[in-house]
Amino acid sequence: MEIRIEAIQIAESFNIKKFRTDFRTEVHSGSTSEVFYAMEDKDRYLYVFDYGVVVFANYDAVAKSELISFIKNYATNLVDLDLFEEYRIETDDNLQKVVVKNNYVIFPQVDSSILRIVMLNIGQSVALDYYEVLTNELITSSKHYILELEQRGKLSISKTNLLKYIGKVLNVKNSIVDNLYILDDPNLVWDNEELNLLNRHLKVNFDINTRFKDLDYRLQIVENNLTLFTDVLNVRESSRLEWVVIILIALEIAIALFFH
Structure with missing residues (x-):
């Protein structure tokens, strides 16, 4: 037997509570942040996560398309990046232990x-793909300003645009921090050694922990760049204020001399 699995990043987030209410199918298990459906009569399985990822098992193209159209009604900020990952499960009665491949x-x-x-684990992998894309965009944009500093010795970006850029960086980081739980082990592996071993193997296979550490490192680089940009902007503002003060003092002296 073969089970085809596909995970897709559809949005930045889903309203899981409302989706569970409107999706009239019995829930196999879930929480406020995720919901898992086992529709065994149709040999289909569905996993929805509040960080905007949907994972299908044994869904044909039509059923998958219908579900995506439905779940978009519960999405915040749809993602149009074509982020997905495919995997499959095979069974072999002669096996004595699980075999995990790429x-x-x-x-x-x-x-x-x-x-x-x-x-x-496939859902976690796709979510990390999404955050990697966002982080790479931030690093690319910060490189532009660093190059400008190197070549011109100053930043042409306005204070307003810099604050917008800082807000974007903080928004991405907060989103990642809010979803740190995606790396947590699910409750069902705590009392089952076989499931726990499978979970660990899959995390290694998808480089879940390694990729998250790399993501955190890249965000730290962006934050360091932000600190630099803020310091440069403060120096520029201070210099501007100094000139304003000098001009006002000069005007005051000129006026005093004139009337004297």
């Missing part, structure tokens, strides 16, 4: 708990 995993037999762990 594009697939093989089990002696599969149940909903195994599917949840696999789909969870």
Whole structure:
């Protein structure tokens, strides 16, 4: 048997509570931040995360398209970056242990708990792809200003635009911090050694922890650049104020001399 899995980043976030209410299918498990459906009569599985990722298992193109159209009604800030990841699960009764590969995993037999762990890790991987894109955009834009400092010795960006840029950086970082839980191990692995081992193998396979550390490092670089830009802007503003003070003093002296 083969189960096809696909994870897609659809939006920045979903309203999970409202989606659960309107999506009239029995919930297998979930929380305020995620919901997992096991529609075994149709041999379909669905995992929705509040950080804007949907993971499908055994959905054909039509069913997937219909679900995406439906769930967009509960989305905030749709993402148009074509971020997705495909994976598959195979079963082999002769296996004695799980075999994890880059594009697939093989089990002696599969149940909903195994599917949840696999789909969870694929969803995490796609979410990290999205944050990597955002962070790379921030680094690219900061390089432009650094190059300007190197070549001209000053920044042409206005205070308003710099503040907007700072706000964008902080928004991305806060979004990542808010979703730090995506790296947490799910509750169902705590008392099941086999699921715990599978979860660890998949995290290594998708480089979940390594990629997050790299993401955090890149954000730190951007923050350091922001500090530099802010200091340069403060110096520029201070210099401008000094000239204003000098001009006012000169005018006051000129007026005093004139009337004297």
